[in-house]
Amino acid sequence: MGARLWTYGLLAAFLGAWEAGCRITDISELILPAPSVVLTTLWHGLSTGYLLPHIWLTGAEMLLGLAAGCGIGFVCGIVLGETAFLRRVLYPYIIASQVVPKLALVPLFILWFGFGMTSTVIITALICFFPLLENTMTGIAHIDPQKRELFRMLGATRMQTLFRLKIPSGLPVILAGLRVAVVLALVGAVVAEFIAGREGLGAMIIASQGMMDSPQMFALLVVITALGMLFYQATLLAERWVLRRHMKGTGQ
Amino acid sequence: MGFLRIDGASYTYPPDETVVNGVDWAIDQGAFHCLVGRSGCGKTTLLKLAAGLLPPSRGAVHIQDAPVTEPSPQVGFVFQNPTLLDWLTAMENVLLPVSLKRRPRVADRGRAAELLALVGLAEYAGRHPRELSGGQQSRVAIARALVNEPLVLLMDEPFAALDAITREELQADLLRLCASRRTTVLFVTHDIAEAVYLADRVAVMAEGRVRDTLDIDLARPRAPDLRYSPRFNELCRAARQAMDAA
């Protein structure tokens, strides 16, 4: 409880110092708007409903990209984790595909899929793919050898060993990958919108920059941060729920 | 001859560490044999050969005259560590051998509950492994090995983590259960008194070979206070001398 109090206290102190600094130095709103100004802009954007479609759009892009990227990453992780041959053949390609800065692909995707949601979702999915792939492969590879022997002893089929031993034991590692993917997904969606978006929070930031509307840019940053925290917390809750049986007896 | 037969079995861990070296052993149906030997002499490896978990580099293993090439569902195995699945309750862990074959029925659950009661864990059926003590975990693992009523039971120091009193209770229960089902048992232990109390015959192992065998001529069923009889102590001394010689 004490720690939580300090967290909020620190936020209040920071905002207070910022506000005071802006008032004392009388710095231009264009360079650094005071928190009160940002808050007013934010409230205006929310209460008039002007920001809402953009929040929905970015949220939807992020969710779609996350679902597609994580789903495909998970399945590929299982396939590669289970077949050593495929893993040896394909892994260098996967590494190569990850080393390519994916945001540098956005211009190409605009050419292929046009401006808007499709390009952003695809970029987000590409970004989310790797953490899930990597963690799924690691998660199902590192199984206690005695538990494998147990499953052999019990005559379990390969599928049973996969679904009843490997995936459940790897679940904590796999879900840690999901958490990483959630953070990357928001960054991916927003930055992809910088280039490929006409709407959405990222596109709005670029638009505000064009109009030299700094308070709006800050307001958008606040919205994006809140969106990220919301998704992250939801992931944590979901993770805790999925792992509730794993956690039994660990004192958490 | 011999329900479970090990014929000249050897096992070499790559590259060239021969851990089991030409072991011959036969167990008749319903007999209870113990394997004693010092740490690292190859007991676990021999047990895994008998189970079909490891392929012998030389020799063969037969159960009911059929060669063992892979683990058989008729064989129950208790590993040296409990090896429970953390995300399942004690009850679900005991039922694992059943649930890998089919959906557990009411009768299966009844049998699992009986076994949990037998190992003294009736109230702990709903707990997860990490909520159990080490000894309680090994008792769940024993119940799991028994749930399919295997014809052959291979046990690797199953009672090592238990206190003396619990261990003696479980020894008596195990003997009763195996006698009633005519289970053929090969039981690995460090403990000479445990081997003498349980076994019809004790194999003394050293450096991958069976160096000595000892027939235990104590009458069955074996009462707990048999442990204080002169004959029991004589046999323990003989076993100890065989181990020292080996």
Ligand SMILES: Nc1ncnc2c1ncn2[C@@H]1O[C@H](COP(=O)(O)OP(=O)(O)OP(=O)(O)O)[C@@H](O)[C@H]1O
């Ligand atoms: N996977 C392995 N690879 C290489 N050597 C092994 C492996 N497993 C066991 N060994 C070696 O084989 C020997 C016998 O091991 P084993 O587990 O059969 O001993 P044990 O008699 O069961 O000992 P303990 O009573 O301590 O359980 C040991 O010297 C060990 O170092």
Ligand SMILES: [Mg+2]
């Ligand atoms: Mg051992």
